[in-house]
Amino acid sequence: MPREEYLRTLWQKAVDSRAEERERVISVLTTSMSLEEKVHQMHGTMSVGEMFVSVFRYNLRPFRAGEDPVIGIPPLLFTDGPRGIAVGRSTCFPVSMARGASFDPDLEERIGRAMGREARARGANMVGAPCVNLLRHPGWGRAQETYGEDPYHVGEMGAALVRGLQEEVMACPKHFACNSIEESRFHVNVVVDERTLREVYLPHFRHCVDHGAHCIMSAYNRVNGDYCAHNRHLLRDILKGEWGFQGIVMSDFVLGTRDTEKALLGGLDVEMPQGFHYGHRLIRAVRRGRLPERLVDEAVRRILWVKAEYFSKVAGRPAPVKPSELLHRELALESARKGMVLLKNEGGALPLPRGETRRIAVVGKLAAVPNLGDMGSSRVRPPYTVTPLEGITAMASSGSEVAYCDGSDLGEVRRLSAWADACVVVVGLTHRQEGEYMLPLPETLKVGGDREDLDLPAPWEEVVLAAAQNNRRTVVALMGGSAVTMERWINEVPAVIMAWYPGMEGGWALAEVLFGTVNPGGKLPFSIPRSSAALPFFRSRIREIAYGYLHGYRWLDARGLPTRFPFGHGLTYADFELRKAQVKTERWDGASPLEVEVEVENPHNLPGDEVVQVYVSVPRSRVMRPPKVLAGFRRLSLHPRERVTVSLDIDPSPFTYFDEERGEMTLERTEYRILVGFSSKNLREAGIINLY
Numbered sequence: 215m216p217r218e219e220y221l222r223t224l225w226q227k228a229v230d231s232r233a234e235e236r237e238r239v240i241s242v243l244t245t246s247m248s249l250e251e252k253v254h255q256m257h258g259t260m261s262v263g264e265m266f267v268s269v270f271r272y273n274l275r276p277f278r279a280g281e282d283p284v285i286g287i288p289p290l291l292f293t294d295g296p297r298g299i300a301v302g303r304s305t306c307f308p309v310s311m312a313r314g315a316s317f318d319p320d321l322e323e324r325i326g327r328a329m330g331r332e333a334r335a336r337g338a339n340m341v342g343a344p345c346v347n348l349l350r351h352p353g354w355g356r357a358q359e360t361y362g363e364d365p366y367h368v369g370e371m372g373a374a375l376v377r378g379l380q381e382e383v384m385a386c387p388k389h390f391a392c393n394s395i396e397e398s399r400f401h402v403n404v405v406v407d408e409r410t411l412r413e414v415y416l417p418h419f420r421h422c423v424d425h426g427a428h429c430i431m432s433a434y435n436r437v438n439g440d441y442c443a444h445n446r447h448l449l450r451d452i453l454k455g456e457w458g459f460q461g462i463v464m465s466d467f468v469l470g471t472r473d474t475e476k477a478l479l480g481g482l483d484v485e486m487p488q489g490f491h492y493g494h495r496l497i498r499a500v501r502r503g504r505l506p507e508r509l510v511d512e513a514v515r516r517i518l519w520v521k522a523e524y525f526s527k528v529a530g531r532p533a534p535v536k537p538s539e540l541l542h543r544e545l546a547l548e549s550a551r552k553g554m555v556l557l558k559n560e561g562g563a564l565p566l567p568r569g570e571t572r573r574i575a576v577v578g579k580l581a582a583v584p585n586l587g588d589m590g591s592s593r594v595r596p597p598y599t600v601t602p603l604e605g606i607t608a609m610a611s612s613g614s615e616v617a618y619c620d621g622s623d624l625g626e627v628r629r630l631s632a633w634a635d636a637c638v639v640v641v642g643l644t645h646r647q648e649g650e651y652m653l654p655l656p657e658t659l660k661v662g663g664d665r666e667d668l669d670l671p672a673p674w675e676e677v678v679l680a681a682a683q684n685n686r687r688t689v690v691a692l693m694g695g696s697a698v699t700m701e702r703w704i705n706e707v708p709a710v711i712m713a714w715y716p717g718m719e720g721g722w723a724l725a726e727v728l729f730g731t732v733n734p735g736g737k738l739p740f741s742i743p744r745s746s747a748a749l750p751f752f753r754s755r756i757r758e759i760a761y762g763y764l765h766g767y768r769w770l771d772a773r774g775l776p777t778r779f780p781f782g783h784g785l786t787y788a789d790f791e792l793r794k795a796q797v798k799t800e801r802w803d804g805a806s807p808l809e810v811e812v813e814v815e816n817p818h819n820l821p822g823d824e825v826v827q828v829y830v831s832v833p834r835s836r837v838m839r840p841p842k843v844l845a846g847f848r849r850l851s852l853h854p855r856e857r858v859t860v861s862l863d864i865d866p867s868p869f870t871y872f873d874e875e876r877g878e879m880t881l882e883r884t885e886y887r888i889l890v891g892f893s894s895k896n897l898r899e900a901g902i903i904n905l906y
């Protein structure tokens with residue numbers, strides 16, 4: 215049989231065969247391929263023309279890697295996520311942080327499936343999502359792309375997206391690891407001890423791997439001296455070794471790989487979007503004996519295995535074409551509704567009584583423009599966007615008048631708010647103040663980047679104060695992807711909603727919450743401090759930074775610092791009651807989950823959602839522990855006056871600590887206090903359990 219035909223047959227056999235057989239066939243195929251053919255699998259093939267186009271229209275088409283028409287090996291076709299599909303006109307979902315606030319992994323899985331279908335319809339087979347970098351500090355410019363500050367919660371949400379996506383495409387969780395400063399992302403060295411790395415910065419990546427992620431994108435930054443794409447400890451020891459990851463490690467784009475030899479030795483499989491280091495340079499390094507060919511083979515086996523797995527699953531399934539598969543309007547709306555967080559609501563300022571609120575002032579430029587978040591690699595171009603002003607105008611009752619001003623003239627803000635029965639001030643951030651950071655431009659032209667100062671832009675604070683002084687029913691709707699500090703104005707307004715970048719249906723969802731046709735049930739996936747000075751050290755332009763063991767609510771709790779709004783906080787219009795909470799497991803062996811039973815009641819005549827949260831504290835630990843950590847949660851939807859009893863299976867992994875002497879995660883034989891409630895500061899003891 216001619217060589218090419220032989221290779222083609224082998225590839226087809228790899229796709230068609232079952233697991234063990236597939237591995238064997240891929241081994242034979244790999245050893246039969248030439249070095250050039252193998253290296254071709256290991257890098258993107260973006261042309262100079264495409265690179266030029268991408269400056270003006272990023273991700274116009276999927277980024278390709280490793281197509282071999284002779285052997286018949288299809289390419290990886292990568293599109294960005296995570297708030298929707300970057301290629302084409304796609305559904306713009308709320309940003310991941312808003313979805314994190316839903317505390318609803320089932321919804322996230324459905325979103326993943328929808329994104330997967332849209333990606334496939336647009337010719338892609340891999341999606342660069344979820345982003346599961348931990349929000350160490352809310353100033354991180356790309357905070358909106360991840361789900362929050364807690365490793366357990368981020369892991370649950372990220373793994374849900376992976377499961378959903380992988381029904382249609384390959385998921386590529388990113389950026390592995392410790393990528394949480396934007397402006398220094400290309401060079402910053404994160405110094406972190408092993409225990410912190412294992413307990414705080416990696417568990418959520420592991421969870422995505424355990425849920426079958428086919429790919430992992432390495433980060434730009436360095437961890438303990440080595441760039442992530444060269445980091446043998448991260449890639450070979452932990453990811454591929456300890457966790458048994460079978461998939462591929464892809465570099466972040468362009469500056470994500472710095473050196474051919476270090477990358478291959480470190481464990482990087484695919485360089486994107488071009489073979490700057492993995493093209494001719496890799497071939498030369500192997501030919502000159504600087505790198506062993508078996509490492510190339512190892513990478514290629516992974517790539518072919520992932521492709522064969524994927525193509526065996528979707529082969530023969532037609533790409534989605536129905537309009538309902540190409541745009542997921544309802545799902546975007548459901549997600550925007552479920553992510554809204556009612557932070558404050560004094561004196562029943564909300565919901566606005568529709569019949570009685572005759573005159574509504576809507577204030578702030580952000581009410582009247584699409585504000586979907588970052589405009590870097592995660593940008594999504596939906597066919598339309600419902601703005602808050604459109605939503606409010608459409609939902610206000612027929613006899614009401616809605617008047618708008620953009621907030622640029624404080625006199626007008628005062629006049630309009632004094633005239634109105636209620637004033638909705640829409641303020642916050644845009645892609646200019648936070649987001650992916652490409653170019654070091656002067657401050658006035660700066661786009662994206664980090665926020666060292668967490669306050670709202672000063673002019674917006676003035677607008678809020680001017681409205682509040684003239685209208686007692688002033689409601690602030692905040693847009694943004696992360697925490698803003700609000701001490702200058704929070705006591706002046708009765709109500710605040712965190713509306714995030716709520717996606718293309720966000721204006722509707724916000725209006726529904728304002729008028730009470732939707733009862734808000736979202737929860738903060740991070741803590742809002744009173745001042746950024748209360749948080750761990752953060753600097754956007756920095757060469758080296760130490761990531762300590764504590765951050766977020768763990769840090770604030772340990773230091774007894776007051777927070778403005780704690781992790782897990784979010785009000786509803788129904789004031790749910792936690793009737794009972796108890797640990798049902800009597801003797802616990804540590805191998806199985808703990809059963810915690812809770813009884814929750816909705817005493818009102820409105821339906822609504824509440825998120826039951828379970829935390830654990832280890833008071834007699836032999837090592838330093840955070841005062842408590844999140845170990846489980848469940849979002850419940852209750853009818854008016856409904857009372858339910860639910861049981862949560864609490865997996866012990868958040869109770870474990872990394873024993874540096876033994877080099878492994880350990881479940882201590884000690885006492886565990888189980889706390890249950892509706893926020894990290896509103897908890898009651900459900901029981902104490904000992905592991906003997």
Ligand code: BGC
Nearest residue numbers: 273294342388389466467591
């Ligand atoms: C970003 C990644 C993204 C990649 C491809 C990089 O600049 O950091 O998140 O997936 O570009 O667009």
